[in-house]
Amino acid sequence: MRASARIFWILAVFFLIVAIMYGLLTGLYEPLGIEPVGFPAILALSGLAAMIGTYLTLNNRKFGTRPEDRLDAEVEDEAGVQGSFAPYSWWPLWASLGAALVFLGVAAGWWIFALGIIVSISGVIGWVMEFSTGQYRH
Incomplete structure (x- = not known):
């Protein structure tokens, strides 16, 4: 590094x-x-x-x-374990869709920007909290 x-x-x-x-x-x-x-x-x-x-x-x-x-x-x-990743997670899709809407909103309109912020925040929160449900809840 x-x-x-x-x-x-x-x-x-x-x-x-x-x-x-x-x-x-x-x-x-x-x-x-x-x-x-x-x-x-x-x-x-x-x-x-x-x-x-x-x-x-x-x-x-x-x-x-x-x-x-x-x-x-x-x-x-x-060699060895490089990290823990969710194999079938849909949250990265929502986070990236929100980021795309944010970048589109800068060019096209502020209402798209606001929608992108909402979608990306919910996607990132869902992605971070994905393993904090069910038996893994704190």
Whole structure:
């Protein structure tokens, strides 16, 4: 994870530099100042890369050197259970449908955006709470 964290930190710094340069260059040509879409989008891209870099850095500190960080690692070093996944869950479908409606709503209309928020929140809550029913209830 150390190499992946470094890559995302490099990307975060790169996109921050690009956002600053983009803001300065478009500010020279726009009569009202900074261009309203590109500068915040590139700045958000830098923030997203920093979030992933932070996550990978914290996981590297918590779990130490992983097999993918070692040059002498074998494929079977990472063998075993990778997680617990619901085999026949419909909740990811609803969460992704809600996300698609949210993105469509930004372009087409705010009422579609609101509907997408409702569908995606219910999908994510159902997905998270899927194993908290029946005998697994807390």
